[in-house]
Amino acid sequence: MTKTQDTSASSSSDPKSGAAAEALTPIYEMHRSQASSLLEVVIERAIQTSGISAVVLVALIFLFLIKEGVPAFFEIPLSSLFAARWYPIEDYFGLISLVAGSLLVTVGAAAMSLPLGLATAVFIAEIAPSWARDFLKPFVEVLAGIPSVVIGFMGMLVLAPFVRTALDIPTGLTAFTGMLVLAWMALPTIVSVVEDVLDSVPKTYRDAGLALGLTRWQTIWRIVIPAGRTGILTALMLGIGRAIGETMTVMMVTGNAARIPTGLADIFMPVRTMTATIAAEMGEVAQGSAHYHVLFAVGLVLFLITFLVNLMAAVVVFRQTKRAERLLS
Amino acid sequence: MSIRKRFQLISLVLAIGSSVFFTGCLSQESALVDDAAVVTIQNKGSDTIVNLALAWAERYQEYAPNVSVAVTGGGSGTGITSLINGTVDLANASRQIKTEELEAARENGIEPIEFVVARDAIAIIVHPSNPVDTLTLQQLSDIYSGKIRNWLELGGEDRPIVLLSRETNSGTHVYFLEEVVRLGNAEDTTLFSVDTLLLPSSEGIGTEVRQNPNAIGYDGLGYVTDDMKTVAVSKGEGEAFWPPTVETVNTGNYPIARDLYIYTAGEPQGAIKTYLEWILSAEAQQIVLDLGFVPVSYE
Amino acid sequence: MSRQIAQRIAFALITAAAIFVIIPIFFIVGYIVFQGLGAINWEFLSAFPRDGMKAGGLLPAIVGTLLLTAGTAIVAVPLGVGAAIYLSEYAKDTTTTRAIRIAIVNLAGIPSVVYGLFGLGLFVIFLNFGTSILAGSLTLGIMTLPIIISTAEEALRAVPQSFRLVSTSLGGTRWQTIYRVVLPQALPGIITGVILGLERAAGETAPILFTVAAFFLPQLPTSILDQTMALPYHLFVISTQVPGMPLSIQYGTALVLLVFVLSMNLIATLIRRHYRHQRVW
Numbered sequence: 076m077t078k079t080q081d082t083s084a085s086s087s088s089d090p091k092s093g094a095a096a097e098a099l100t101p102i103y104e105m106h107r108s109q110a111s112s113l114l115e116v117v118i119e120r121a122i123q124t125s126g127i128s129a130v131v132l133v134a135l136i137f138l139f140l141i142k143e144g145v146p147a148f149f150e151i152p153l154s155s156l157f158a159a160r161w162y163p164i165e166d167y168f169g170l171i172s173l174v175a176g177s178l179l180v181t182v183g184a185a186a187m188s189l190p191l192g193l194a195t196a197v198f199i200a201e202i203a204p205s206w207a208r209d210f211l212k213p214f215v216e217v218l219a220g221i222p223s224v225v226i227g228f229m230g231m232l233v234l235a236p237f238v239r240t241a242l243d244i245p246t247g248l249t250a251f252t253g254m255l256v257l258a259w260m261a262l263p264t265i266v267s268v269v270e271d272v273l274d275s276v277p278k279t280y281r282d283a284g285l286a287l288g289l290t291r292w293q294t295i296w297r298i299v300i301p302a303g304r305t306g307i308l309t310a311l312m313l314g315i316g317r318a319i320g321e322t323m324t325v326m327m328v329t330g331n332a333a334r335i336p337t338g339l340a341d342i343f344m345p346v347r348t349m350t351a352t353i354a355a356e357m358g359e360v361a362q363g364s365a366h367y368h369v370l371f372a373v374g375l376v377l378f379l380i381t382f383l384v385n386l387m388a389a390v391v392v393f394r395q396t397k398r399a400e401r402l403l404s
Numbered sequence: 405m406s407i408r409k410r411f412q413l414i415s416l417v418l419a420i421g422s423s424v425f426f427t428g429c430l431s432q433e434s435a436l437v438d439d440a441a442v443v444t445i446q447n448k449g450s451d452t453i454v455n456l457a458l459a460w461a462e463r464y465q466e467y468a469p470n471v472s473v474a475v476t477g478g479g480s481g482t483g484i485t486s487l488i489n490g491t492v493d494l495a496n497a498s499r500q501i502k503t504e505e506l507e508a509a510r511e512n513g514i515e516p517i518e519f520v521v522a523r524d525a526i527a528i529i530v531h532p533s534n535p536v537d538t539l540t541l542q543q544l545s546d547i548y549s550g551k552i553r554n555w556l557e558l559g560g561e562d563r564p565i566v567l568l569s570r571e572t573n574s575g576t577h578v579y580f581l582e583e584v585v586r587l588g589n590a591e592d593t594t595l596f597s598v599d600t601l602l603l604p605s606s607e608g609i610g611t612e613v614r615q616n617p618n619a620i621g622y623d624g625l626g627y628v629t630d631d632m633k634t635v636a637v638s639k640g641e642g643e644a645f646w647p648p649t650v651e652t653v654n655t656g657n658y659p660i661a662r663d664l665y666i667y668t669a670g671e672p673q674g675a676i677k678t679y680l681e682w683i684l685s686a687e688a689q690q691i692v693l694d695l696g697f698v699p700v701s702y703e
Numbered sequence: 704m705s706r707q708i709a710q711r712i713a714f715a716l717i718t719a720a721a722i723f724v725i726i727p728i729f730f731i732v733g734y735i736v737f738q739g740l741g742a743i744n745w746e747f748l749s750a751f752p753r754d755g756m757k758a759g760g761l762l763p764a765i766v767g768t769l770l771l772t773a774g775t776a777i778v779a780v781p782l783g784v785g786a787a788i789y790l791s792e793y794a795k796d797t798t799t800t801r802a803i804r805i806a807i808v809n810l811a812g813i814p815s816v817v818y819g820l821f822g823l824g825l826f827v828i829f830l831n832f833g834t835s836i837l838a839g840s841l842t843l844g845i846m847t848l849p850i851i852i853s854t855a856e857e858a859l860r861a862v863p864q865s866f867r868l869v870s871t872s873l874g875g876t877r878w879q880t881i882y883r884v885v886l887p888q889a890l891p892g893i894i895t896g897v898i899l900g901l902e903r904a905a906g907e908t909a910p911i912l913f914t915v916a917a918f919f920l921p922q923l924p925t926s927i928l929d930q931t932m933a934l935p936y937h938l939f940v941i942s943t944q945v946p947g948m949p950l951s952i953q954y955g956t957a958l959v960l961l962v963f964v965l966s967m968n969l970i971a972t973l974i975r976r977h978y979r980h981q982r983v984w
Contacts, residue, residue, distance in 0.1 A: 100795075102871045115878045119793075125785025126794065129806040129852065132845055136813065136821050143824055162595055164481075164572045172598075194720035202714060203721075211725070213972050218728050220968045222906030224935045225957050228942050229731055231608075236615045245564045245618045248601055262724055292710035313812075320814025322909040323939065327608075330601040331571070345601050350816045350909075355604065357820065357913050359481030359573030362489065362828060374820040381812040389808065442922075451944055458755050458919050465921060472921040474930065477944060491833060605944040627946045695755075 140378055144371035151365055161333040161347070163356065163366045172333040173373065176250070176346035177319055179336050180329065183254035184261060184318040189311050191258065192265030193300075199266070200273040201295055212270070219263035227327035230256045235328055242343065248330035250346040256324050261314035268313060272306030273299060305395040312388035316381050319350075326351035349373050443675045448476045449483020449496030450575050451605050452624040453664055456522065457496055459691050460683060467682065471675050477605070480575025487667055488512055493676050495667040498524065498575030498624070509669075516667045521683050523698035525625040525648035526580060526660040528635040529609070531617040536560040538636045538645040541587060541659055547620065548585050550597025555618070567600040568609045568621035577602075579662055580622055622660075625653075626696035653698040664697070732965075735957050742955025756919065756941060757948055761959060766923055767931035768905055768963065771915065774840025774927070775847055775904040780897055782844075783851030787893075790852070791859035792881050811849035816909040818846045823913040837927040839915030846910055847900040854896025858889040863984050891978035898971040906964045908935040918944075934960045 148156070151168050158169035199211050234256065235247030242251075276299050284294030300307070330345025331352075353370050360367040447457050454477040461473035483495035488509045501509075501516055509516050528539060536558050539547075546552045548567060555563045570577040586592035603609050609621040614631050625648055628634055636645035639659045652658035672680050682688055689699035750760030786803075794800040822842030832838045862885050870880040886893075908916075916936035924931045938956045941948050 099867055099871055099877075115876065119878055122785045122789045122793065125782050126789030126803060127799075128782055129786055129803050129810060129848065130799075132848070133806040133809050135825075136810075136817070136845075139821055139824050140817070160595070160598065162572070164578065165593075165595065167595075191720050191724055194717045195724045198717050198721035202717060211721075213968075214725065214728060216972075217732070217965060217968060220902055220906070220964050221728075221731065222908070222935050222960055222964055224906075224908045224939050225735070225961060226731070228938060228953070228957055229734070231611060231942070233734075235612075239616060246566045246601065246612065246616055248603075248612065259724075259727065266724075290706045290710045292713045293706060296713070316812040320812070320816070322814065322816040323935075326604055327943070331603065332599055332601045334598050344599070347602070350814055353816050353820060354909055354912055355571050355602070356573055357823065358478040359485055362485075371820060371824070374817045377814050377817050381814065382809055385805075385808050385812050389805065454918060455755050455945055461919070461921060462753060462755070474917060474920045476918040476930075477940070603943075604939075607946055607948070608943045610946060611943075629947055 137378065140371055140375040143368060144373075144375040145368075147365065147368035147372040150368060156369075159335055161352070163369065166365070168365070168369050169333075170369075170373065170376075172335045173347055173349045173352050174376065175335050176329070176333070177348040177350065177377075179250050179342070179346055180253045180257060180325060180348060181315060181319040183250065183342065184257035185311060185315045187254060187258035188261045188265055188314050188318070192262050192310065192314065193269055193307065195262065196266045196269035196273060197295060197300075200270050201291070201299070215263050215266050218259075219267075223260065223321060223323045224327075226256060226260060227324040230324060230328040244343045246330065246345065248328055248345050249343050250329060250336065251342045253325050253329040253346070253348075254342070256328055257318040257321055260321060260324065261317045264317050265310045265314045268310035269303070269307055272303040272310070275306075276302045305392055308391050309388050312384050312391075316384050319380060319384075320377065322350040322354050326354055331355065349377055353377075443471045445471060445473045445494060445676055445679060446476075446486075446492045447473050447494040447496065448478060448486050448492045449494075450480040450498040450664070451477040451570070452480075452498040452524065452574070452576050452626070453496040453522075455626065456664075456692060456695050456697060459695060460688055463688070463691060464679060464682060468675075468678070471679065473679070479571065479573030480578070481573040484516075484667065487516060487669055488514060490514060490669065493668065494680075497665045497667060498662065499579045500663075500665065501667060514669045516669065517671060519666045519668070519680060519684075520663045520700055521666050522664040522689075522692045522700055523653055524662055524664050525653045525658050525698065526576065526584075526622050526662065527625050527628050527648040528637060528660075529613050529621050529623065529628060529632045530635060531613060531615075531619060532631065532633045533617050534560060534633060536635065538638065540638050540640055540643075541584060542640060544584050544637070545587055545594070548580075548596055548600065549594050550599065561617075563618045565620060566612075566616060566618040567597055568612055568619055569596060569600045569602055570606065570609070570623070571602045571604065576606075576622070576624060580660075583662075584622075584660060624697070625650075628696065650693065650698045661698075732961065735954055735961055738950065739954035739956075739958030742949075742951040743958065747955060748959070751921070752919070756945055757952065761934070761937065761956060763920055763923055764932040764934045764937040764956075765959070765963075767933040768935075768960075770836055770924065770931060771839055771843060771911065771933055772901050772905045774836055775843040776897065776901055778840055778844025779847040779851050779900065779904075783848050783897075783900075784855050784893060786848075786852045787855030787859055788881060788886075791856050792877065792885065807849045807852055810845075811853070813846075814909075815846060815907050816912075818842055819910040819912055819914060821845075822910060827914055833928060834913070834915055834917075834930050835928045836915055836924060836931055839911050839931075840927075842910045842914050843904040843907065846907070847904045850900035850903065851896055854899065855889070855893045858892025858896065859885060861892060862888045866984075888983075891974055895971045895975045898967050898974070902964050902967040902971070905967070906935055906960065908939055911936055934963065 155168050156170050158167065159171060160167040160169045161172050199208055203211060230252065235252055238252050239247030280298050280302055281294050284298045325348045329348060329351065331347045332345035333347040334344060336346060353373055357370055360370060454475060457475045461475050464471065464473060480497040480499050483492065483497055484501055484505050486492035487495040488505060490512065506516065528544065530536065536555065543552065543558065547565060552558065553565055555561050555565055581596065582588065585596060586594055603612065606623045606627045609623055610627060610629065610632065613619045613621045634648055636647040637659050638645040646652045646657045648658050653661040668676060684700065692699045747760045748765065749762055751762055753759035790803065819842065822838055826832050826838035826841050827834055866884050866888065867880050870884045911933055915930055916933050917930040918940055920930060920932055938960055941956060942953050
């Protein structure tokens, strides 16, 4: 999500974390000993528990995925898991085609989404007149609100046939179509975060640029954007996270053929993503079967990938903050 | 209004709202307990059968208003799994239950009973502009295993063949794999070509076939609409080609015909038994015909 | 190349890109409205589907989505606002707090289908709730939690420190300060966040696929252990599984879902804007 993830990303590096509470703690403690009631104590315990809940839930999800997913590695020989063919009803459990499919679509979507998102954010933040800005910001958020099944529906009925006829390829249900749709879906996240980043670049930077005789464009391109590059990187990471996790849209527009893409031409061929596989096959698996465990294993892989992406984003932000602190101290 | 008053107002509204919600839920529940008992039959499984099951459920409401049938799709595999897990009363399947599934059910203390409720032809569908009219089973097997890749090899235009299929959880998919790709040979291990598109459901195939001249797909007769073209199939070289119709299925001429099943957990009793008997009655079988499937022939 | 010309070209490209992004939004919404408006009438919104769902209305799906949204709110709001209060007013900068923040960021990034998997494994199977509104609400609730925590915390932090100082100087305890001063001030922001979170939950399909959604139910759910139909799943089903489904019904369903979701967006935006003007700081 747009605003919210940007907050989490930036506030985790916010040195004032908890400062509001900390400064007043002595006074709070003093008043507490004077006037606390049982109700207050209960409520405060509840609040503390809610706080921990996030950690508990992540751990729970992770443990569950491990509990149901790891058995797959014991039931199915590794050579089979790394084989080329995914055909679970005949015990072919080659995960490579699925992982490759997800990665192909995600990388392509990110590659398209970043420049477009950057451009749109620059447009909204720097170029558009303020009346347009008030209209465009919520408008891009509208895009974030459109349910993925609606976009998949339109992609299947309108975009896929168009892609097929426009590019003269055998079918419009391809990785490329998936990339287009995903790039577009990741845009609100990227635009929102980048726009906030650009907004937070101090006016003095722009003034300095103009004072030195740079044009507005040069100021933007050489000063403002580089100043915000951490935030832009964060936006990219969030966009990637959004793209790799998307399920319904890719299920409806990528064709779901478990092929391993080997060359550039394969962008215009169907692929099968990890997310679509889980959604399509989970309903039919017998609990506790090898297929069931493998699907959970795929879920585990997805969890780990998004975890890593978030971790990288956090590390980058952290490093940048440290650098800024050093420079300013 | 002061801030505190506003806060209190909002809390009040929320409290009223949630209590209305809860009261509504609870009162509905108790109201139903007071009325004549409403029986719910859980019906799940084959996506091929799902629309038929739905039509049956709707019509049956007129006969037995206190019996409501909840219909869900998900594929034959899904239905049978739910039967094994004991979460469903009637499992729809467009393929027979597998030995492993039978064993798993018995381990859970459930004895699946099979009923043939309709018959179906698997139609081979192509774009209306496709000049190819006839195909043999061997050709279909070669097409779907990836050996034949261009329509030119079949007497059609110079176009790549785009293979459309149902997902692996579909009974139709499994049936097609066993009877067409593997030509009924239980020892054969040929698979669908890796380039086969596995589409979410029957209409996914329909949508693509309707607008893509390169495409070939397969699905139940009930899913063929006028804007698609069906191909006549023959058992082999030199044999007659038969189009998929109710007649050719009934006479046994159409090579890719199959039974559609409902499985119950043990011998059906009570409302389930009545429902099943109704499904096999003339009226329900007329619905089968109306939807494009083949009624079960019975004396 | 003169710098002025470079600027003109750059700006032109950027504007083109922005238009390229924005136009399809108009197109999609407009096209759905255009194709779907014809199907909307009172029957469509208040009747059950009939004739194999090719005619009739969307009532069970609409009710289902409303129930699931309410269920999500019940699960996510107390927990989420509580966690936000904790992070903003109680937490010190310790490793635990940092761990909580990392956890929230991670929860926000988990793909929706993995939530569905988790919900299936834990609520449907392990806790034996079966496919039910209960399982679905819990799954959607956990998925919505990070959004609510983030926006609520932002809203709480936005309340200036001076408010808290005044409250404590008058002798208020921590909880009294929160309950009587900070929370009421932050409420509009919190409500905005809750609505945005619920908007997301209402539109999701993957988490409800194996935890609650049904293809067709002949009557409305009567208990939280019942399955239910839901708008996103319904749209998915009628666009991929029912032959001969009139396009107008497909677009009509898409339109209803879109209106449902976007009106929540609109309400949230209006609340945010209204209270931003009204803010006393």
